[in-house]
Amino acid sequence: MKYRRLGRSGLKVSEIGLGSWLTYGSATSEEAARACMHQAYELGINFFDTSNSYPGAEEVMGSTLKQYPRSSYVLTTKLFFPQGPGPNDRGLSRKHIMEQCEASLKRLGTDYIDLYQCHRFDSETPIDETLRALDDLQAQGKILYAGVSEWTAAQIAEASGIGKRLNLRPIISNQPIYNMFERYIEREGIIEQCEQEGQGLIVFSPLAQGVLTGKYKPGQQIPVGTRASNDQTNGVISSYLREDVLQCTVQLSELANELGATLSQFALAWILRQPAVSSAIIGSSRPAQIEENIKATELELTSETIERTEKVLSSISHFAPLR
Structure with a gap:
């Protein structure tokens, strides 16, 4: 495995990361999830x-990783989406950030979160309120770094400017969707x-929900047992099945x-060709998939x-x- 610095920070992350969206805690059995981790x-x-x-992903991930030295891995989670029916059970207000950080720490079974990310931009909360809350959590040692996910270039620039003016700890990462088909982060600057x-960019869905593994063929039925055949996960992948x-x-x-590579290895190497990308987050339901995917770090793509x-x-x- 190779490692890259996460943006300008000193934190080093593996070029391939493991995520839990649409898999651990829901579509994949707990036993399979633990085996993959x-x-x-x-x-x-x-x-x-x-x-x-x-749903359930923080608990499964936290309890599985607990057997390893806490300093040996980088654990990241996020907040933004509704966690209850109340008006303050969502977004990036100070109240929601502080409460959800505590809740995530309990579910993960850890004393601190390495990287705490704003899952989306909150247009209803002043950016300085969000940034101050994240800075306070870092001062308390409950999170070590802060990041964002799916923010626009303008939102990133505005937050950076406010953070510098207030002398707050900087945002060190952005987590957008990025693969061979979804490339808006290139077009939008x-x-x-x-x-x-x-x-640093921590990109998710680098294999386009499995389409870039080659398992889905034009003119053929969707294979049984795949993500596209699962009612819990097929809503996201359907946009790729064109x-x-x-x-x-x-x-x-x-x-x-x-x-001499598989399509998934090629697609991941194509992502990692970007020096701004720190890590590509894969999802996996079988350990063999992880073993195959990490070989992408050995694949060098020529200009041709x-x-x-x-x-x-x-x-x-x-x-x-996706926003």
């Missing part, structure tokens, strides 16, 4: 991502803004074969390969940002 740790993954909005502010996208994966698979890849991808129309 153990495999990830043993293979050198030190970055583990979850959220208070992923988010990569450049994060680089300017010293924020004929033009599936035809594109066939061509991408051919490029991967030329490199990247150019050929761009030619294939040019046939795909833009996806709308």
Whole structure:
């Protein structure tokens, strides 16, 4: 495993991270989830991502990692989405941040969170209120670093400016969706803004919910047992199951074969070609998938390969940002 600094901070994270969205605590059995986390740790993954909005995921992840030295891994969780029916049970107000941090610490079974992320931007809360609350949590030692997820370039710039003016600890990361098909962070200047502010990109869904593994074929039925066949997870992946996208994966698979790699390894290496990316978060239901995916860190893409890849991808129309 290789490691990269998370933005301008001194924190080093594995180039491949393990996430729990739509998997651990819900669609994947607890036994399988624990097996995947153990495999990830043993293979050198030190970055583990979850959220208070992923049902049961914090408990499963926290209890599984508890057997390892706490200093040996980076544990991250998030807040923003509703946690109850009340008007203050959501967002990024000081009240919600403080309460949800305590709740996440209990579910994770730990004394501190390495990276605490704002899962979305809260237009109803002043940014300085959010930043001060995060800074206070860092001063208390309950979180070590703060990050954001799916913020625009303008929101990142505004928060950075306010933080500098108030002499607050900086935001060190942004977690956007990014894969060969969803590339809005390139078009909207988010990569450049994060680089300017010293924020590392921790990208999720790098394999487009499994479409970039090649398991879904154009003109064929959805394989039984896949994410697309699961009622709990097929809502997200359905946007990728377009004929033009599936035809594109066939061509991408051919490029991967030329490199002696699988499509998933190729897709992850394509993500990691970006120096601004600190880690690509994968989801996994089987330990073997993790073992395959981490080999992407050994794959170097030449400028010729990247150019050929761009030619294939040019046939795909833009996806709308997840926001």
